[in-house]
Amino acid sequence: MATRIGIPRALAYYSFYPQWRTYLEELGMEVILSPPTTKDILDMGIRDTVTDACIPIKVFHGHVAALIGEVDWILIPRLVSIDGDATFCPKFLGLPDMIEASVQGAIPPLLTPRIDIRDGRFAPLRAWLQVAKILSVPRYRALVAYQKATQVGAYYESLLTHGILPEDAMAMVNKWWSSLQDNSLLALAKAKNSLLRTANSIESSTQRVRLAVVGYPYAIYDDYISCNLLASLRRLGVTVITPDMVPSKSRKAQAKRQPKYLFWHYSNQVIRATYHFFQEQMVDGVIHVTAFACGPDAMVGKLLELDCRKNNRMPFLSLCLDEHTGVAGVMTRIEAFVDMLVRRKEAQTS
Amino acid sequence: MKITFPRMGTSWIGLKALFEGLGHETVLPPPPSKHTLDLGTKYAPEFACLPFKVLLGSYLEALEMGADTIVSSGGVGPCRAGYYTQLQKRILREQLSYDVRVITFEPLNRNWRGTYLILKDLVEVGFGDFLGALWLTWQKLLALDALEKESHRIRPLERHIGTTSRVVKDAFADIDAAQSVDEVRARTAVRLEELRAIPQDLAREPLRVGVIGEIYVVLEPFVNQDVVETLGHMGVYVHRSIFLTDWTKDNAILDAFRIPGEMNIKRAAQPYLPEMVGGHGQNSIGETILYAKRGFDGVVQLAPFTCIPEIVAKSIIPKVSEDYNLPVLTLMLDEQTGKAGVSTRLEAFVDLLTMRRQRLRGETA
Known part of the structure; x- marks a missing residue:
């Protein structure tokens, strides 16, 4: 039986799952994903974490608890820095240690490659090769797997920038992957490029209200944490744009507008994407989705508020989520916000 | 320039000596109080950490007292403290319309040049006096720490509760008033003796x-x-x-x-x-x-x-x-x-x- 490796469906999952999964599967492992967040998973997380932790961290602990007994290893990369400028939130930096110290029950051994590009261009590769070594997979096989994983990761990322939400994009990656006759590296690169040409760009009809939902992927895309925010907004007839839909090049171009970079990877993404939306006049309003007591967001939220004010008083809603957030409360607030935007838009066009 | 700076414990005594030594008028914010915190909490983000709120409150108090420049430290993260001044500056200037200059010292190893430029701007005395001011500040900080450490040792042994706190408080005021390194050292010695002379119950463990x-x-x-x-x-x-x-x-x-x-x-x-x-x-x-x-x-x-x-x-x-x-x-x-x-x-x-x-x-x- 193949070695089973568990991946918690939380935090960095939304950014890197296709890549990680491809890598591990190409090493001959069986990848087991924890189920979508439920009340039980959240409750297990709350049981294991300190009260001060934010809800995404609590949920992550719950997902790890859900994998106990199902897998031989759990993959929790220690994400330190992937762009060289910023690190991830300190809670990401200490994540494997927090899990080891706090999750109750017999947790399987953890695979914790330390990803820090500041140690050199090949540091992430070295970290992943180390994983292969622990799993006793030969080096050459790991190198090929790494290349394939990188290709898949790039494909996934570009699907996101075409306005596809992570879960749908992951399904597309899956379908594409399993339909491939030949998944050698060369064939992979060709197939990826032809696919990208056919993907559509974000619809941007100016008739409808266009709303930027900015926040960290693990808060906005986890339907349980966000109380189905994205689906609800779409039901209200709103075009939703998220930071992940902005190509990384365009985000980077906005970096010059920050007098000092934020210290946290996802926070820079949020701020830069928002500046991009402002510059391209892509949105009619901004919803900042944040978790109760989120450290970086205390800074990001205020910056967004000040920047929205500066940008022609762009309507701004801060939606703070925790384990007590209810669907009805969220619905009421976004309905009121959307109503206001619709009226504002009508007033502007008439 | 009328300079104000963050208060943290007794460090204000050293910083005050520093900026005065550099040839500036300083505006010392009052010790943090309920009022300071209320002011800071009102304008700071809800989930900003407590130091952010207290410092913002202190700055507001100092600005009302006539300060026009804030000098503080930066950082490279991932702790939020390194971003404090960036956001506080925007809150003070954009939201509250204060015409205030905010000077941030970033960690030296990444920023020798930046630090030099700030210093060039900030130092209004000769190089010798600048070094003298640094040395006096450092001596004051050392004295304060020595006194405080001794007070921690003696306080649990004191026979009359509160004596140590009273003595050490006077000692801090004494260090604040000292004008030269010699004076700082002499006063520290006297005050340390005074601390040690507090009636103690040495049988306690x-x-x-x-x-x-x-x-x-x-x-x-x-x-x-x-x-x-x-x-x-x-x-x-x-x-x-x-x-x-x-x-x-x-x-x-x-x-x-x-x-x-x-x-x-x-x-x-x-x-x-x-x-x-x-x-x-x-x-x-x-x-x-x-x-x-x-x-x-x-x-x-x-x-x-x-x-x-x-x-x-x-x-x-x-x-x-x-x-x-x-x-x-x-x-x-x-x-x-x-x-x-x-x-x-x-x-x-x-x-x-x-x-x-x-x-x-x-x-x-």
Whole structure:
């Protein structure tokens, strides 16, 4: 039986799952994903974490608890820095240690490659090769797997920038992957490029209200944490744009507008994407989705508020989520916000 | 320029001497108070950590008193403190329309040139006087730390509760008034003698408790509800993990030459938290272990509510506490924290430590 490796469906999952999964599967492992967040998973997380932790961290602990007994290893990369400028939130930096110290029950051994590009261009590769070594997979096989994983990761990322939400994009990656006759590296690169040409760009009809939902992927895309925010907004007839839909090049171009970079990877993404939306006049309003007591967001939220004010008083809603957030409360607030935007838009066009 | 600067514990005495030595008028904000915190809380983001709110409040008080320039420190993260001035500047200028200049000293090793430019702008005296001002500041800071350390040792032994606090308070005022390095040294010697002359009950065996956590809340008595003094009055010897001069040596001066400081603490933390998580997160783990090894009776962790590095530490500390059999009390502080609540928890903690010591001694006897 193949070695089973568990991946918690939380935090960095939304950014890197296709890549990680491809890598591990190409090493001959069986990848087991924890189920979508439920009340039980959240409750297990709350049981294991300190009260001060934010809800995404609590949920992550719950997902790890859900994998106990199902897998031989759990993959929790220690994400330190992937762009060289910023690190991830300190809670990401200490994540494997927090899990080891706090999750109750017999947790399987953890695979914790330390990803820090500041140690050199090949540091992430070295970290992943180390994983292969622990799993006793030969080096050459790991190198090929790494290349394939990188290709898949790039494909996934570009699907996101075409306005596809992570879960749908992951399904597309899956379908594409399993339909491939030949998944050698060369064939992979060709197939990826032809696919990208056919993907559509974000619809941007100016008739409808266009709303930027900015926040960290693990808060906005986890339907349980966000109380189905994205689906609800779409039901209200709103075009939703998220930071992940902005190509990384365009985000980077906005970096010059920050007098000092934020210290946290996802926070820079949020701020830069928002500046991009402002510059391209892509949105009619901004919803900042944040978790109760989120450290970086205390800074990001205020910056967004000040920047929205500066940008022609762009309507701004801060939606703070925790384990007590209810669907009805969220619905009421976004309905009121959307109503206001619709009226504002009508007033502007008439 | 009328310069104001953040207040943190007794450091204001040194900073005041520094900016006056550089040829500026300083506006010393009043000691942080309920009013300061209310002001800061009103304009700061809700989940900003407590130091952010207190500092913002202090700046507002100083601006009302006529200050036109704020000088503070920066940082490279991932702790939020490094971004304080960026956001505070925008709040003060954009939201509250103050015409204020904010000068931020970034860590030297990445920013020699920037620091030079700031200094060129800021120093209005000759090079000799500049060095003299630095030296006087450093001596004052050393004196303050020496006095405070001695007060921590003596307070649990004092026969009349409150004597030590009174003496040390006068001593601080004395250091503040000193004009030269010689004067600082002479006064320190006198005041240390005065501290040692306080009537003490040497038969007592105080419990020994280490205080760890985030630097601002550890050093500023207003925000930690006088934890050190309260414990001292309960007859507990408090070892504070952070003193400004040690911290400056390890983190500002050594760091400028890219030499890692506090290696013993970081090494101790390795098995539990091998990664630097910003602020004092890794230190909190390492120091807890070192206190355990030195036979302390307990540890109190202080952290501002929402402090990211300390939340990481807090998550791991229960395991350390279990492995080393050392009781740890974590106090998360915010604008809602009250003195009575903190005292109650400390009393209960001290009771627990007392009983634990009796039990342990009973076992060995």
